[in-house]
Amino acid sequence: MKCLRCGHETSKSYKVDFDGVEKEIAYCQKCLMDVLKESVPLKNTPSPSEDSMEKKRHLSFDGEMVIFVETPLRILEEMFGKLWSDQEKENFENERKITFLERKLKEAIKNEDYRKANRLKQLILQIKNKTVK
Incomplete structure (x- = not known):
């Protein structure tokens, strides 16, 4: 698969739940680190288990x-x-x-x-x- 961000070939793909739909995405190691740095920290997002x-x-x-x-x-x-x-x-x-x-x-x-x-x-x-x- 190709990296969604830079387009380079990558061997790693990830299955994620995106609004209730399971998607398979691929990022190279460098782009994955950049995406994780830009994302919202997990401690700031409420978990569904806490709400329930x-x-x-x-x-x-x-x-x-x-x-x-x-x-x-x-x-x-x-x-x-x-x-x-x-x-x-x-x-x-x-x-x-x-x-x-x-x-x-x-x-x-x-x-x-x-x-x-x-x-x-x-x-x-x-x-x-x-x-x-």
């Missing part, structure tokens, strides 16, 4: 919670008008949240993620305490 770890720490189910808890209630209200009083609606939402979180709790226990399971138990208890019957 940060998301997992917060234990947020907001997106899923909206889909499984709030959206069905909104659809019912759009179709049939106001079906419940505000208190009944809140209780119904809380019941759906508890069901959703209990499913997540079973998953966490199955995956042996006991920290997550403990946090989910706390959330379930908080919601149960808020529910007025």
